[in-house]
Amino acid sequence: MEASRRTFLGTCLVAMAAVISAASAYPIWRYLAPRKINPADVKVGIPVKEVLEGEAKFFDYAGSPAVIVHKRGGGLEVFSAVCTHLGCIIQWEKEKQDFLCPCHGGRFSADGTVTGGPPPKPLNKLPFTVADGTITIG
Amino acid sequence: MKQRCIKIARSSFFCASVLIISALVLCVGLVKTVRAEEIVCIPCHSGLPEKFSAPVKLWQKSIHAENGIACNACHGGDPKDAANAMSPARGFLGVPKPADIPAFCGRCHVGVLKNFLASAHGRALGKGGPTCVTCHGNHRVLKVTLDLINEKTCSQCHTFERARKIRDAMAQTEARIVAIDNRISEFKKTGTDTEIVEKQLFSLRNGLHSLSHVLEETKLTAASTQIDADLTKIESSLNDLTSIHKIRKIAGVIVVSAMLMTALLLHLMRKTY
Secondary structure, X not given: OHHHHXXXXXXXXXXXXXXXXXXXXXXHHHHHOOOOOOHXXXXXXXXXXXXXXXXXXXXXXXXXXXXXXXXXOOOEEEEEOEOOOOOOEOEEEOOOOEEEOOOOOOEEEOOOOEEEOOOOOOOOEOOEEEEOOEEEEO | OHHHHHHHHHHHXXXXXXXXXXXXXXXHHHHHHHHHOOOOHHHHHHOOOHHHHHHHHHHHOOHXXXXXXXXXXXXXXOOOOHHHOOOHHHOOOOOOOHHHHHHHHHOOOHHHHHHHHOOHHHHXXXXXXXXXXXXXXXXXXXXXXXXXXXXXXXXXXXXXXXXXXXXHHHHHHHHHHHHHHHHHHHHHHOOOOOHHHHHHHHHHHHHHHHHHOOOOXXXXXHHHHHHHHHHHHHHHHHHHHHHHHHHHHHHHHHHHHHHXXXXXXXXXXXXXX
């Protein structure tokens, strides 16, 4: 009688241990598992001819504003258009060839580095490739 | 046995006291660090007659003080050197003339300045028109709410009718922004990482408030439509967070129940031996 009772309680304990283990392991798995929507998986194509030299083109990338700048003298750069200070959307100043944040006057050069104002870090660069006349971001 | 219990209790009390005292010392240390970095303007001006000390008291209640934007951020000068703090050679600007106030504030509030200058208010600059401080005050600049557009302030110069229309055009969107802001604050209290949604909301809020300086009801109505769509996205993100929190609470209850059940089962099992 005691033996069968012990077996029953043992089985229940194993079941409880399984529940506790699963509940403990799930958050760890959630933390380590890749995100469902990985911005790196999103690709956006923009024809090179749409971005003239000395100008910038804003577009939507993975639900967030981004910008391509075609620097004077050549060279492309692609950034998140979100200011690193408080999250406002930066503006391209063609005459000055830099970015201005209208909220608190943060300034970034055409290569994304902070040149003035309160932003604590440079603009986030986005990976891109150029092939067959198309800039592919992501 | 009794003496042993008393000994253990004394040790526990001692350890707890040491921990609490250490935490308090750490906190005081942090406060001291902040105070040590105080700029020279504050202690000096605080001891001066009312005319010169009042700005300090007003500033201390402002959104600028809350965000660490001190005297020198606007007035220039050297906040680390009491002797030369107000030297023009160190970039001290002093008090701007009324017509220079928009440019003074606009060094940081670039978008607002642009919209203000394009407005009827901006066109009246230097001709009796309002400046930033007419509505926002000077040192006690508070976080903006729609209450800033009120009959008392606007009626200083003109009737309230048009201002009321502008306020009404913003009311619905502003109410949503405030509601979302409150939701984000609640999430922050629980230690949730809200940086992204906070920044998104700040950008939208700033966009709406900045545009309000154009004083054109139609532009505000059009912008509000776009902002409302973006607010819906933020609300959706917050709803996802709410769902996650609910799941976590349920999971917590299950785990605690399972642990209690395990303890009971172990107790019962011990009795079988």
